[in-house]
Amino acid sequence: MxxxxxxxxxxxxxxxxxxxxxxxxxxxxxxxxxxxxxxxxxxxxxxxxxxxxxxxxxxxxxxxxxxxxxxxxxxxxxxxxxxxxxxxxxxxxxxxxxxxxxxxxxxxxxxxxxxxxNPQLFEAGEQNGKRVAVIGAGPAGLSSARELARYGYQVTVFEKQAEAGGLDTYGIVPFRLPKHVALWEVEQIKKLGVSIQTNTEVGKDVSIQAVLDGFDAVILAIGMAHVPPLGIPGEELDGVFDAIQLIERVKSGHVTDRFSGKKAVVIGAGNTAIDAATCLKRLGAARVQIVYRRSEKEMTAYPFEYRFAKEEGIEFRWQTQPKRIEGDENGNVTSVVCAPIMLGEKDASGRRRPIEIDNAPFPMNTDVVVKAIGQMRDVPLIEAFDLAHDHGVVAVDPLTYQTSNPKVYAAGDVIFGNGKGEAMVVAAAEQGKKTAQAIHEQLLSKI
Amino acid sequence: MADLHIDFAGIKSKNPFWLASGPPTNTGYQVQRAFDAGWGGAVWKTLGDPVINVTSRFSGLNYGGQRVAGFNNIELITDRPLEVNLREIRETKRAYPDHAIIASLMVEPKQEKWHEIVKRVEDVGVDGLELNFGCPHGMAERGMGSASGQVPELVEKQTYWTKEAAETPVIVKLTPNITDITATAYAAAQGGADAISMINTINSLMGVDLDTWNTIPNVAGKGTHGGYCGPAVKPIALSMVAECATQPDIPVPISGIGGIENWQDAAEFMLMGASSVQVCTAAMHHGFRIVEDMIDGLNNYLDEKGLASVSDLVGRSVSKYKKWGDLDLNHKVVARINQDYCIHCNKCHIACEDAAHQCIEFYTESDGTRALKVREQDCVGCNLCSIVCPAEGAIDMIDQPSDVSMTWNERQRLISTFGG
Amino acid sequence: MQEHQLYLDEKQKIDTLLENNFCIVGIIENLSGTFVAFKQAEETGNAPQATVQLLIPETRKYVTNLLFTSRLDQSVS
Missing domain, CATH: 1.10.1060.10 (Alpha-helical ferredoxin)
Incomplete structure (x- = not known):
């Protein structure tokens, strides 16, 4: 085989x-x-x-x-x-x-x-002498950089990963979005004279003060971070993965045999959960089940993603709440113990509240558990910039994308959350564009 | 089942669908296949002194991703010896005695030439003759085809010469490459033609290749004008049929040709006065089997209209075809948008705004959705909105009552009595 | 463009004249439109006259329709 x-x-x-x-x-x-x-x-x-x-x-x-x-x-x-x-x-x-x-x-x-x-579609504008720093080379950052370059700004993008593109390069499975597509888009932006400094983490490789002092405006487009902990016992066992990291590794060409023939459980029912599940299937997993504590109606994955997952043979276990992960004497995952859930009244998010049915836990035998229950925020960096935020969602003026520091703007997933906007690549791109326009309007009087 | 038989100027055919003279009627093999498929008659590819053809010969006009909205050719008449064609005509007629075979003829405008070919062709048993005064390319440079078809005197004289020798009905096929086709139609009738057919192909250059800058089609990098046909020419052909059908001094049957693809096209030509129709491009595009739906569709249509015979259809719209000056100035229609069918593409709005009378406006419905409405008092009833509307039923043109009819001619007569 | 309003304006001029006992005595059409000559129906010699220039097709039709229908009426009666 x-x-x-x-x-x-x-x-x-x-x-x-x-x-x-x-x-x-x-x-x-x-x-x-x-x-x-x-x-x-x-x-x-x-x-x-x-x-x-x-x-x-x-x-x-x-x-x-x-x-x-x-x-x-x-x-x-x-x-x-x-x-x-x-x-x-x-x-x-x-x-x-x-x-x-x-x-x-x-x-x-x-x-x-x-x-x-590769036609030349755009050209950099005549240099206006202003400098803008963009933190994060994902869709929002790239989009703002492209627009600013066309306005004539000297743009520097800081990216902590080895390659630019953010989510597009690292976070979407290659069979939906090949990496070369995202990297081509990065190239188009570089062609306009935008400097993209990869392997450069702001706050570590370059100081926040240097960024704030060295540029006329700063755009924070850092997206989101890794999957938060499940908060259940057994999370440290060998065989428990973070969906974002899993996809990142696959996207980087790291193809492993270790899932071949294995049983896997993916926790969560968003687009990332589906990406992780279909990824595991392609890596040879024998059975992949998605467990979600709410029902099909409440899942956040797009209908076309859900259809694709079903076509790929992914199984869905609705109204199922993981309680603990169990392992063998060697520390390898053997099962997830779950509790059945019934759905109550609608909660603040407009979705029906899951209520655990007592005394009915059941084990699901598995070799692999993948966490896909959302993404964390880089709160430390946001706070290091001293920006107002709500649980890591940076507060911005809806028109100007200015944060609580008028010199710092924010766009993309870093401002997505709490029911505002949609976490989509296309929305990030638009926010990047609009942020660039806002900066241009703000700085225009100073040119 | 209605009766589809026709008697066209003495040529009998079991249905009105004939293949027009052209590539599909080049050989006995093809014509026999066509008869097997159901065609009532065929006009054999034009006979005359054999020619030499060039390659390539044809080109198609594509529109919006559809192939062959129009078609053009620079092929000449038959390139096979007369004897071969005559042998195949004789064989085909023997094998298909109930089908009409009409020989298309083109020779130099000399009496003895016409006499000779008429005699030889009638000897093999054709049902009729069609004089090709139409092809605009190639042969015209040699004084034949449309070169003689554009000169009424030559049409009359050659028809007369043919009639001197002919025993079978003579159809004169007219060229559309003339300002007023009734002039040559009249000349044909004066020359004694038993019938006329129209239209032959229209002068055309299909295109220029944007990479090579060659003409389309091209022959070793050079091109020439060709004859244009296919669906795009149908309205031109139909108007020429109408012009002739409405002339009392052209009292001969008309065979309609030009862009006919289906029974609906055929029925339109017949309503406008054609008593047979000829088809070429559609058969070249789809093969002979298209005649099946032509026959079936026409039959069903006649049944639906309660007509026992296809001949009952002929000419029923002729009296409706008038000069502009005889149209009622007081007739008024206005566009009305049917919100139940509107899909909100807004094409009617922009068409009216940019190209008509600026009377289709946006308004906001009570539920906040935007919709379009016609400001009827400014609508001139031009039809543009309903033409561009992609949603069937979304725009109706509504008749507005008017008290009295007044045509332009009536109005001008009236004004003249007031010193105007 | 709201041509209908322009039509109503021109129609008003004609109707007003007709209401004031004017009748149409001449029509001339040229590149500038239709010129309708009116004359007040009076017994005495020097009757007031007026000329209206019509630009809008609908009014040019209207004025001839008035004459056309009245002529039809006459022929009927």
């Missing part, structure tokens, strides 16, 4: 095939070219969808790519990971009349062309 490692090139290929050329033309020609199109409004970055599609039909691929990337600097990524059925495609006027245009796939087609042909 082939090992997972030798098959890596295949198992981690993009799941969804590119559209075939004829498919592209048929689909692009089906677009009605709506006026004041709802798809454009539904896109958080407001890509002029009818126009980029029209350009596909006329063979103007460079123009098509420019329209897309003008609005969204990480559009190749978004074409792959956006919940399009809830955004552009969900708004398509053809939903009721026939079938919505496959906008995401068409965007991917154009972006594939751009990645292959």
């Amino acid at each position: 082939d090992s997972a490692a030798t098959n890596a090139w295949k198992i981690f290929d993009e799941v969804k095939p590119d559209m075939k050329p004829k498919e592209v033309m048929e689909e692009a020609n089906r677009c009605l070219f709506c006026f004041d199109a709802p798809c454009m409004k539904a896109c958080p970055t407001h890509i002029d969808v009818p126009l980029f599609i029209k350009k596909i039909t006329t063979g103007n691929m460079k123009g098509s790519a420019r329209i897309i990337m003008e609005a969204n600097p990480v559009a190749a990524t978004c074409a792959r990971v956006c919940p399009t059925e809830e955004l552009c495609e969900g708004a398509c006027v053809l939903n009721d009349a026939s079938l919505p245009i496959m906008i995401g796939d068409l965007q991917r087609h154009t972006m594939n062309w751009a990645m292959k042909n």
Whole structure:
């Protein structure tokens, strides 16, 4: 039998095939070219969808790519990971009349062309002498850097990882988003003269004071951190993993045999849980179960992710609360003991409150437990900047993205939370753009 | 089941669907396949002195991802010897005695040339003759085809020469590459034609290749104008049929040709006065089997309309075709948007705003959704919004009552009595 | 553009004249529109006259419709 490692090139290929050329033309020609199109409004970055599609039909691929990337600097990524059925495609006027245009796939087609042909789409603006530091080279940071460079700012991006791209490079499974896609987007931004300093952690490799003093404005786009502890016994056993770290390792090309033939339990039912579960399956796990304390209705994974997981053979155990992880004498995981849950009244989040059914715990035999119950915040860094925050969610002015320190702006997942906004790549990209605009407006008077 | 038989100027056919002269009727093999598929008749690829063709020959006009909205060719008449064609015509006619075979002919505008070919072709048993005064390319440079078809005197004279020798009905096929087709149609009738057919192909250059800057199609990097046909030419052909059908001094049957793809197109031509129809491009695009739905669809349509025979359809719309000056100025329609069917693409709004009379406006419904409404008093009833609307039923053009009809001609007569 | 309002304005001029006992005595059309000559119906020689220039197609139609229908009425009666 082939090992997972030798098959890596295949198992981690993009799941969804590119559209075939004829498919592209048929689909692009089906677009009605709506006026004041709802798809454009539904896109958080407001890509002029009818126009980029029209350009596909006329063979103007460079123009098509420019329209897309003008609005969204990480559009190749978004074409792959956006919940399009809830955004552009969900708004398509053809939903009721026939079938919505496959906008995401068409965007991917154009972006594939751009990645292959590498046209010069944008140029840096004339230098205005101002310097901006961006902390974090994820979608929000990259998007703001690209816009600022076009305005003429000298932009330095600090990234603690070895490669830029943030979540796009490290946090989304390769069979949905190959790493080279995110890195191509990074390259486009570098081409505008943006300096991206990787392996550079602000607060450690470069001091916060140096950043605050050395730049005219600072954008905090540090995203989120690792999965928090479950807070149950047995979490330290060998075989317990953090979903984010697991995906990060796979994304970095670290393919291991250790899950081959194993049973795995993933705790949580968000998009990261599904990414981790499908990843384990591809790494050879014999059985992967997702346990979630609420029901199918409350899960936060997108419908298309959920569909994909089921297609991949992932099992779902709803209304199941892990109580403790048990191991053998060698410290290896053997089971998760769970309690069944019933759902009560709606809580503050609008979801029904899980209530544990007493005295009914049951064991689920497993070799692997993966935690995917959300992400922590880098509170120490936020506090080192002395920024107002709520449990690690940085407070910003909704219009200017300014934090409690007027020189420091924040965008992306670091300001997502507490029911505000959506943790999507596309939302981060838009926030990056808007932050750049806000900085430009603030500093314009000083240029 | 309605009766689809026709008697077109004495040529009998079990249905009105004939293959037009062209590549699909090049050989006996093809025509026999067509008859097997159900075609009622075929006009054989034009006979004349054999020619030499070039490659390539055809090109298609694609529109919005659809192939062959239009079609053009620079192929000439048959490139096979007359004897070979005549042998195959004889064989085919023997094997398919109930099908109509019409020989298309093109020779130099000389009396003896016409006499000779008519005699030889009729000897093998054709049901009729069609004089090709239409092809705009190649042969026209040699004084034939549309070169003679554009000159009414030549049309009349050659028709007359043909009629001197012919024993079977003579159809004159007219070129659309002329300002007023009724001039040549009249000349054909004067020359004694038993019928006319229209249209032949339209002068065209299909395109220029944006990479090589060659013409489309090209022959070793060079190109020439060709004959244009296919669905895109249907409205042109239909208007020419209508022009001839409404002329009392062109009292001959018309065979309609030009962009006919299905029974609906055919029915339109027949309503406008054609009593047979000819098809070429659609057969080239899809094969002979398309005739099955033409026959079936026309049959069902006639049943639905309560017509016993296809001939009952012929000409029923002719009286509705008028000069502009005889149209009622007081007739008024206005657009109305049906919110139940509107999909909110806003194409009607922008079309009206940019290209018509700026009378389709946004408003906000009580539930906060945005919708469009026609400001009817400013609507001129141009139809543009309903044309661009992709949602069936979303825009209706509503008749507005008017008391009295007044045409432009009536109005001008009235004004003239007031010194205008 | 709200051409309907312009039509109503022009129509008003015609209607007012007709209400004041003017009748149409001449119509001339040229590149500048339709010029309608009115004359007040009076026994005496020097009747007041007026000319209205019509720009809007709907009014140009309206004025001829008035004459057209009245002529139809006459022919009926």
